[in-house]
Amino acid sequence: MDVLHERCAGVDISKKDAKACVRTASTKRRGTFTTETTTWGSTTNAVLALRDHLLAAEVTLVVIEATSDYWKPFYYLLADELNVILVNARQAKNLPGRKTDVSDAAWLAQLGAHGLLRASFVPDQPVRELRDLTRARTQLTRERGQTVQRLEKLLEDTGIKLSAVASDIMGVSGRAMLEALIHGERDPQTLAELAKRKLRNKIPQLTEALTGRFRAHHAFLTRLHLDHYDQLTDAIGQLDARLEEAMAPFRPALDLLDTIPGINRAVAEVIIAETGGDMSRFASARHLASWAGVCPGHHESAGRTKSTKVRPG
Template sequence: MQRLEKLLEDAGIKLSAAVSDLMGVSSRAMLQALIDRQNDPQVLADLAKRWMRSKIPELGQALTGRFREHHAFLTRLYLDQYDQLTSAIKQLTVRVEEAMAPFRPVLDLLDTIPGVNRAVVEVKVIVAETGGDMARFASAKNLASWAGLCPGHHESAGKVRSTRVRPGNAHLKGALGMAAFGTARTKGSYLQARYKRLTARRGPMRALIAVEHSTITAIWHMLTDNVAYHELGGNYFIRRDPERAARRAVTRLNELGYRVTLDPMEATG
């Protein structure tokens, strides 16, 4: 699709600026007409379907260009490649679903993790790479180490030289990274709170790795004990150490130029 978009721009056709889906019904009709050597922008724009017809004036301008035989040949080639790949993806999707059928209980458990959906590819990769069986890993630490999510430890003369994570299963690590993006965006969750808390001190990349580590640790316990994910809540760190949370809040307000006096509220029955 990117190659097709670049080719159209080379011909002065700005179709992608006027439509949200370059492979949508209206776009495909216009592209086919261009391939058939129809160069009238108004005729092309009139091929718009349904709600796209409200954008006919804009489409007319976007379809004004220098679309030649060379562009028609490559456009046809790219469309055929897109259709072939789309067909292959559909076949593979069906095959993957068939292969995942025996692991439905495992997928159901993983689906309880905030931000992780059983429909996404990452969940299936996690199951495929671990086999869905935690018996082969003695502990959550063993699984995290195998996934490459345990920091390396190089200490000399009492000084830590490196804390980089070690190499691990690239496929599993990549899937956990994508899953961590989802969990870190889930409002009100413990994993989002952990991500935000660490981002302030260690930066987003290290915070994301920490979320990946927490996720794979949770997965080990869930699949080992056959239990759903236990959500600790977005206020977990505040509940765990309210005095520290209060000090951090006061410090931030002081940095903004405010003088804060704490007056504890009386507990209500």
């Protein structure tokens, strides 16, 4: 098998340290290679020292396995002066029974030397920052939804069925009723009269739904949930404002994506943050769909299809 990189390094990363294996051609016997494995810390100074070590070894390729988020400081610092590729752990699996950090580093170096690894897509810094913002907003939005679910669960404990009548208990009418409950109002008719607009047509149903056993204990927890909901809403608003500024260079692509039926502004921002907005790095639309994880798997053996599940993406 051809050797594309006579001086190649593999780096196996963990939270506290990293094993770096430098694979170079042997000076004693032609066609053979020697390996040197060293251990380095994961702090910035240690990674910079590793970079100097690899530069001194004159490696032409550094292979890093994508391990959680631990690879990021290594990739960002080493890529400044070295040819670094990030590889998917599934594509660089070691042989069973040989799983150690040292052997993994050597295995990465060997695969990289023969060009058997495909580099993962690592976007530029502006796109990485967009990803951080959109992913944080997605997470906070999910947490806000979970807060509403906890509140609904709490109301079930009181026997109040507000969510069975009002589609959104965090709307103007729902919030007014919840605030009144917190402040001691227990009369179902009085609470139902707080309904606004179309919900006023359901005052009889609301009166029935708001009859329950709402105690001081429930008022305390409801207050906590409402405050948490408002904090998350405020944080999401700050992220939206920040994203508005960060999306300025991608405005044409964002406006174009927003015209597609079923894709709103927020989804368009996520698409740009995840793909970078530059489609030239993908050979075709099929490559993009495969990279995004929306293509079914293809695993066939002896004429039988074994798996077609979609991978996480």
